[in-house]
Amino acid sequence: MVFLHTIREGSREPANLAGILTPQRQTRRTIRTVEEGLGSGVIIDASGLILTNAHVIEGADAIHYRTADGDDGDVVVIGRDRDSDLALLRARMPAPLRPAPLGNSARVNVGDWVVAIGSPLGLHHTVTSGIISAKARGLDDSGIEFLQTDAAINPGNSGGALFDLKGALVGITTAIISGGGENIGLNFAIPIDIVREVLPKLRTGDVIHGWIGVRMVDISRSGARAMGIESGLVVVALAANGPAARAGIRVGDVVVGATGSGPATSQDVYRRIRNTAPGATMILTVWRDKQRVDLQVEVVARPRKE
Numbered sequence: 179m180v181f182l183h184t185i186r187e188g189s190r191e192p193a194n195l196a197g198i199l200t201p202q203r204q205t206r207r208t209i210r211t212v213e214e215g216l217g218s219g220v221i222i223d224a225s226g227l228i229l230t231n232a233h234v235i236e237g238a239d240a241i242h243y244r245t246a247d248g249d250d251g252d253v254v255v256i257g258r259d260r261d262s263d264l265a266l267l268r269a270r271m272p273a274p275l276r277p278a279p280l281g282n283s284a285r286v287n288v289g290d291w292v293v294a295i296g297s298p299l300g301l302h303h304t305v306t307s308g309i310i311s312a313k314a315r316g317l318d319d320s321g322i323e324f325l326q327t328d329a330a331i332n333p334g335n336s337g338g339a340l341f342d343l344k345g346a347l348v349g350i351t352t353a354i355i356s357g358g359g360e361n362i363g364l365n366f367a368i369p370i371d372i373v374r375e376v377l378p379k380l381r382t383g384d385v386i387h388g389w390i391g392v393r394m395v396d397i398s399r400s401g402a403r404a405m406g407i408e409s410g411l412v413v414v415a416l417a418a419n420g421p422a423a424r425a426g427i428r429v430g431d432v433v434v435g436a437t438g439s440g441p442a443t444s445q446d447v448y449r450r451i452r453n454t455a456p457g458a459t460m461i462l463t464v465w466r467d468k469q470r471v472d473l474q475v476e477v478v479a480r481p482r483k484e
Contacts, residue, residue: 180245181297184215184238218296218338224274228267230337231352232258235265243269246303259376259385261320261480263352266380281346283369286310294329294351296338306330321448324366325349331365340367388454389480391420394444407465410434411444425475435463
């Protein structure tokens with residue numbers, strides 16, 4: 179585990195001095211500003227590779243790390259994936275450190291005990307514990323299904339580790355839901371299985387995923403039987419003027435096939451969408467009015483979050 183400190187340099191104009199100084203004496207000057215950020219990271223390779231959240235390093239001009247032993251130094255960005263909110267860094271460490279072993283988030287069950295390690299509010303290498311509160315929480319239209327935990331996570335924990343009780347890394351802490359920004363027990367981590375999927379791409383640079391602007395949920399078995407289909411995904415929301423909407427997909431459609439094969443789960447379909455290069459097309463087969471309809475959807479890069 180490492181503590182991350184980011185620095186972002188900027189500039190601003192001074193306050194308007196009209197009415198305080200005469201025009202002849204007013205001068206224009208630029209005030210240099212420095213913004214600092216705090217976050218956490220996980221060492222995943224003895225050579226100095228560090229995994230963190232993309233939002234931790236967003237806009238940073240310099241990034242520094244500090245280990246639990248007090249060693250510190252600079253890091254460089256190898257790659258980032260803003261869609262999954264992951265970033266890969268390389269640190270120039272004086273000695274190899276033991277990497278965190280990667281676990282299997284698919285085998286994590288609701289109720290399992292977990293431990294979060296990070297640097298909340300700058301308090302280096304803080305350990306909290308809790309349970310897995312839920313799995314497969316969809317927070318946006320990225321299709322990423324997050325692990326929910328009540329292990330305390332606060333600002334500064336972002337990019338830190340969520341371990342099972344065997345010491346295996348099962349998630350990267352990334353977000354909280356709270357009215358005031360403080361921990362109220364609704365905390366989320368990126369499953370390590372998503373990390374495994376993205377990591378090879380992160381090693382080669384910035385990652386761009388496919389996106390079609392659709393949110394889907396798995397239909398129940400009884401619902402599928404009532405429709406006379408084996409399985410499907412109900413479209414519950416569409417991005418306005420997004421690729422799926424332009425292709426003619428409607429809210430209430432049931433997706434029963436994606437590019438020639440039937441969908442198993444929404445997670446499988448989302449993975450196919452993410453792994454399709456922007457500019458390519460895919461065929462979604464939907465069940466509508468008791469008929470199968472094939473719709474060609476152009477895949478685009480997911481819009482940047484503001």
